[in-house]
Amino acid sequence: AQSVTQLGSHVSVSEGALVLLRCNYSSSVPPYLFWYVQYPNQGLQLLLKYTTGATLVKGINGFEAEFKKSETSFHLTKPSAHMSDAAEYFCAVSFSGYALNFGKGTSLLVTP
Amino acid sequence: DAGVTQSPTHLIKTRGQQVTLRCSPKSGHDTVSWYQQALGQGPQFIFQYYEEEERQRGNFPDRFSGHQFPNYSSELNVNALLLGDSALYLCASSLWLPNTGELFFGEGSRLTVL
Numbered sequence: 001a002q003s004v005t006q007l008g009s010h011v012s013v014s015e016g017a018l019v020l021l022r023c024n025y026s027s028s029v030p031p032y033l034f035w036y037v038q039y040p041n042q043g044l045q046l047l048l049k050y051t052t053g054a055t056l057v058k059g060i061n062g063f064e065a066e067f068k069k070s071e072t073s074f075h076l077t078k079p080s081a082h083m084s085d086a087a088e089y090f091c092a093v094s095f096s097g098y099a100l101n102f103g104k105g106t107s108l109l110v111t112p
Numbered sequence: 113d114a115g116v117t118q119s120p121t122h123l124i125k126t127r128g129q130q131v132t133l134r135c136s137p138k139s140g141h142d143t144v145s146w147y148q149q150a151l152g153q154g155p156q157f158i159f160q161y162y163e164e165e166e167r168q169r170g171n172f173p174d175r176f177s178g179h180q181f182p183n184y185s186s187e188l189n190v191n192a193l194l195l196g197d198s199a200l201y202l203c204a205s206s207l208w209l210p211n212t213g214e215l216f217f218g219e220g221s222r223l224t225v226l
Contacts, residue, residue: 043202043217043219043220046214046216096168096211098168098211102155102156103154105154
């Protein structure tokens with residue numbers, strides 16, 4: 001069975017600082033990996049995804065993530081946080097690409 | 113280009129009642145998935161419909177059922193509501209092929225069971 005663990009339910013960074021949100025996965029087969037963002041009272045929006053190929057994946061709004069098979073990780077980073085980045089972030093895994101297993105989420109707070 | 117639309121946005125029911133939630137997929141999409149998001153949790157996969165058939169199902173009881181119509185829209189039905197069914201129900205649409213794994217989500221229907 002596939003699952004993801006997001007380390008840290010809450011992360012706080014200063015505006016302009018590095019954003020690092022951690023995600024580790026377990027999967028018995030090569031996974032598809034995703035990061036979604038959810039703003040208050042809204043649905044989820046895809047930030048980026050890894051299916052095959054290049055392990056460093058770039059997404060929207062300056063976010064990127066690196067698939068590290070040896071560490072079973074898919075951490076999300078952004079060099080410089082903006083106030084508008086404050087939201088809930090979800091890591092998800094799938095082996096089929098059809099049904100996603102989401103982590104419990106990490107709430108990102110950006111302080112001035 | 114309309115995205116995924118869901119209705120109603122909010123509703124309140126009492127235990128034992130039945131509820132129907134509706135979803136229209138993004139234009140051009142043929143696959144609809146439903147997820148349940150409890151407060152403070154990540155979304156959990158309920159089931160997925162393609163070509164009017166349930167293709168995959170998560171770990172949810174038979175009280176949860178669905179339907180997909182020829183125009184690709186979908187309904188989620190929950191019978192014999194329990195307090196624990198209170199959650200945000202998210203509909204997501206995608207293409208069956210090619211399978212990119214990318215889902216487009218609606219804003220959800222928030223169900224409160226009293």
